[in-house]
Amino acid sequence: MTTRYALITGITGQDGAYLAQLLLQKGYDVWGLVARRSTDTLWRLRELGIDADVRLIDGDLTDSSSLIRSMQASRADEVYNLAAQSFVGASWNQPLLTAQVTGLGAANLLEAMRMVNSQARFYQASTSEMFGLIQAEKQSETTPFYPRSPYGVAKLYAHWLTVNYRESYGLHASSGILFNHESPLRGLEFVTRKVTDAVARIKLGLTSELRLGNIDAKRDWGFAGDYVEAMWLMLQQDTPDDYVIATGRTTTVREMCRIAFSHVGLNMEDHVVIDPAFFRPAEVDVLLGDPGKARAQIGWEAKTSLEQLIAMMVEADLRRVSNGQPDARARLAA
Numbered sequence: 001m002t003t004r005y006a007l008i009t010g011i012t013g014q015d016g017a018y019l020a021q022l023l024l025q026k027g028y029d030v031w032g033l034v035a036r037r038s039t040d041t042l043w044r045l046r047e048l049g050i051d052a053d054v055r056l057i058d059g060d061l062t063d064s065s066s067l068i069r070s071m072q073a074s075r076a077d078e079v080y081n082l083a084a085q086s087f088v089g090a091s092w093n094q095p096l097l098t099a100q101v102t103g104l105g106a107a108n109l110l111e112a113m114r115m116v117n118s119q120a121r122f123y124q125a126s127t128s129e130m131f132g133l134i135q136a137e138k139q140s141e142t143t144p145f146y147p148r149s150p151y152g153v154a155k156l157y158a159h160w161l162t163v164n165y166r167e168s169y170g171l172h173a174s175s176g177i178l179f180n181h182e183s184p185l186r187g188l189e190f191v192t193r194k195v196t197d198a199v200a201r202i203k204l205g206l207t208s209e210l211r212l213g214n215i216d217a218k219r220d221w222g223f224a225g226d227y228v229e230a231m232w233l234m235l236q237q238d239t240p241d242d243y244v245i246a247t248g249r250t251t252t253v254r255e256m257c258r259i260a261f262s263h264v265g266l267n268m269e270d271h272v273v274i275d276p277a278f279f280r281p282a283e284v285d286v287l288l289g290d291p292g293k294a295r296a297q298i299g300w301e302a303k304t305s306l307e308q309l310i311a312m313m314v315e316a317d318l319r320r321v322s323n324g325q326p327d328a329r330a331r332l333a334a
């Protein structure tokens, strides 16, 4: 069988690490673009035990030359654009950086792909955040977008550019409109991991309080390990297209929190403090995806329930905290 080559931007992120693992299992030669940082960003690849199995290339989505070099070096026939400034909260503080990386970064990569190998297949990490102020109770591929954050706006540009390059140049370019997905490898700034990490610390007596913002917001949460399978499936189709990837169930932050605390026999009411500092200038109140098209056309559906997901995350954080594992807490503004 001939070797297949994949390039993943954002390989050091949550999804990048799980996708790299999946592609390695499928026999791909996996290359990843890694932006220079002064801190250790390879911890997820190490946790999955695959850091020595992937090939890492220095580069940045804002540096076109590094993207052209990455396309050439990797000889990629599948390109997964997962890199982004992905934290919605930070996008109000860094709107221009978010536009450059999360928005224009996709243009840089599409152009590099067109120059080096226009036959390669392209995956764009689009997001349910584009639905923002929702225009339908259940959001599908045909629901109009109404982004509510600089991040959502930047992602919408990248999304439409992916569609446009498909239509303009005939590229095999697909966009996955993924709803929130979490895992033990989730960044600590996102609410699920912030909660599961705090639950572990409270259970082990290291702290007693968890400060949160709007706990009435509702999200359609799935497991990242399930969602990377959908990315791969999209690029295996004869025809490129866009797909909503979701569970079809929505839950409040409050209820997610309750599930996490009760997993270790604690009451959230004894520990959670509402702090206005964590409210956002504009909120996405509710997200609920309709994954019907993905089920019918690419045979994908979510396998992991929210209860299983949160249990998995709390258990991983209990292990980490018990082992005194360092984390990036100091960097957070969550």
Ligand code: NAP
Pocket: 009, 010, 011, 012, 013, 014, 015, 016, 033, 034, 035, 037, 041, 059, 060, 061, 062, 081, 082, 083, 084, 085, 086, 087, 101, 125, 126, 127, 128, 177, 178, 179, 180, 181, 182, 187
């Ligand atoms: P993540 O953990 O925040 O990972 C983001 C990745 O992008 C990291 O590897 C990061 O590198 C990299 N990156 C940031 N700026 C870069 C730059 N200028 N050049 C190159 N790389 C850069 O995000 P994730 O949860 O895995 O999500 C993956 C993608 O899916 C993102 O595009 C996100 O916006 C999108 N998405 C996520 C969800 C979700 O619920 N997780 C839902 C829908 C869409 P460092 O490690 O060096 O920071």
Ligand code: GDD
Pocket: 086, 087, 088, 089, 126, 127, 128, 129, 178, 179, 180, 181, 189, 190, 191, 192, 194, 211, 212, 213, 214, 215, 217, 218, 219, 253, 278, 279, 280, 283, 284, 287, 334
């Ligand atoms: N982060 C955070 N921290 N969120 C909080 C907090 C808190 O202390 N308290 C309440 N929330 C609420 C947020 O206001 C939001 O309504 C919800 O919890 C989820 O916040 P995040 O976990 O930060 O995720 P997100 O929905 O804003 O964005 C994630 O999902 C998008 C897909 O819909 C990110 O992964 C994005 O990159 C992704 O595109």
